[in-house]
Amino acid sequence: MVLSRYRPLIEEFEAFLAACERPLPSVVRVNTLKATVDRVREALDSGGYAYESCEWNPELLRLETSRPGNSWPYVHGWIYGQEEVSALPALVLDLKPGDRVFDACAAPGSKTTQLAALMEDTGTLVANDANLGRLSALRSNAERCGVTNCVVTSTDAQTFSLDPFNDEPFDHALVDVPCSCEGTIRKNPTALDEWSLDRVTGIAGVQRGILERAVQMTRAGGTVVYSTCTFAPEENEAVLDHVLETEPCRLVEFDAPLTTRPGVTEWNGEQYDPSVQRAKRIYPHLNDTGGFFCAKLEVDA
Numbered sequence: 001m002v003l004s005r006y007r008p009l010i011e012e013f014e015a016f017l018a019a020c021e022r023p024l025p026s027v028v029r030v031n032t033l034k035a036t037v038d039r040v041r042e043a044l045d046s047g048g049y050a051y052e053s054c055e056w057n058p059e060l061l062r063l064e065t066s067r068p069g070n071s072w073p074y075v076h077g078w079i080y081g082q083e084e085v086s087a088l089p090a091l092v093l094d095l096k097p098g099d100r101v102f103d104a105c106a107a108p109g110s111k112t113t114q115l116a117a118l119m120e121d122t123g124t125l126v127a128n129d130a131n132l133g134r135l136s137a138l139r140s141n142a143e144r145c146g147v148t149n150c151v152v153t154s155t156d157a158q159t160f161s162l163d164p165f166n167d168e169p170f171d172h173a174l175v176d177v178p179c180s181c182e183g184t185i186r187k188n189p190t191a192l193d194e195w196s197l198d199r200v201t202g203i204a205g206v207q208r209g210i211l212e213r214a215v216q217m218t219r220a221g222g223t224v225v226y227s228t229c230t231f232a233p234e235e236n237e238a239v240l241d242h243v244l245e246t247e248p249c250r251l252v253e254f255d256a257p258l259t260t261r262p263g264v265t266e267w268n269g270e271q272y273d274p275s276v277q278r279a280k281r282i283y284p285h286l287n288d289t290g291g292f293f294c295a296k297l298e299v300d301a
């Protein structure tokens with residue numbers, strides 16, 4: 001079984017495995033471009049939906065229904081169905097209204113719409129995704145959520161060019177890369193059916209290329225957040241370790257109001273830069289969420 005390779009990394013391994021077998025709670029994020037938390041709560045109350053707020057972020061509501069897309073608040077763009085822990089990366093970027101932000105792998109737009117809300121729909125948000133087939137979902141989610149500060153592009157983020165933007169760097173970048181998706185097993189029980197070490201190794205090359213390019217396109221002092229929904233150190237700490245060597249940047253500490261574990265500095269005989277401990281691993285049993293990995297980099301001045 002694939003997950004057993006992580007036994008050496010996870011102290012409460014049996015609790016981890018048990019959590020991976022439970023279905024994932026259904027969570028929606030309040031889209032503050034169109035509604036307030038109170039307004040959404042009123043609408044859900046009047047529609048007879050049961051829910052509770054996520055302790056660490058009142059804009060996230062756990063719903064009892066698994067089909068929030070069938071509700072009026074969804075149709076109005078007041079809520080966005082988003083895995084709880086995937087709301088973390090956008091919050092970790094130090095965004096302010098007016099910023100120029102690059103969302104390197106944006107479709108279907110969970111984090112793009114969240115970034116736009118955090119930017120108060122000002123500045124410029126370049127939402128890129130290499131997969132043309134996923135752009136219609138990105139566009140329609142941005143439209144439903146009332147996002148107007150977003151430009152959609154479709155390029156391999158490894159070779160994304162700043163030329164159309166006069167070579168002026170971005171203030172921040174979100175690098176939510178394609179990955180082996182091990183941490184989505186609660187939502188998608190077949191997520192690991194196609195798993196192989198070759199796939200992990202192959203995708204890690206793409207992740208390195210995307211993160212390098214994002215760092216190159218971000219101004220000195222700007223921040224880049226790297227995230228995956230997988231546990232594999234090959235796709236997490238090893239990617240960070242590589243980019244720390246090739247690009248002028250460093251990993252910085254950040255607060256995450258969730259229970260987390262530090263990045264690992266050793267895996268399968270490989271040693272990583274000690275600063276990868278500043279990254280955060282989130283296992284499903286820790287907060288009753290999906291699995292996640294998140295790291296914050298600052299570009300050297």
Ligand SMILES: C[S@@+](CC[C@H](N)C(=O)[O-])C[C@H]1O[C@@H](n2cnc3c(N)ncnc32)[C@H](O)[C@@H]1O
Pocket residue numbers: 104105106107108109110111112128129130131134155156157158176177178179206210
């Ligand atoms: C984890 S998903 C992104 C989820 C998205 N950030 C969200 O929050 O809704 C990874 C995305 O990367 C895209 N992708 C894969 N390879 C890419 C590449 N080389 N450059 C840019 N996007 C890529 C995939 O099409 C996929 O949509």
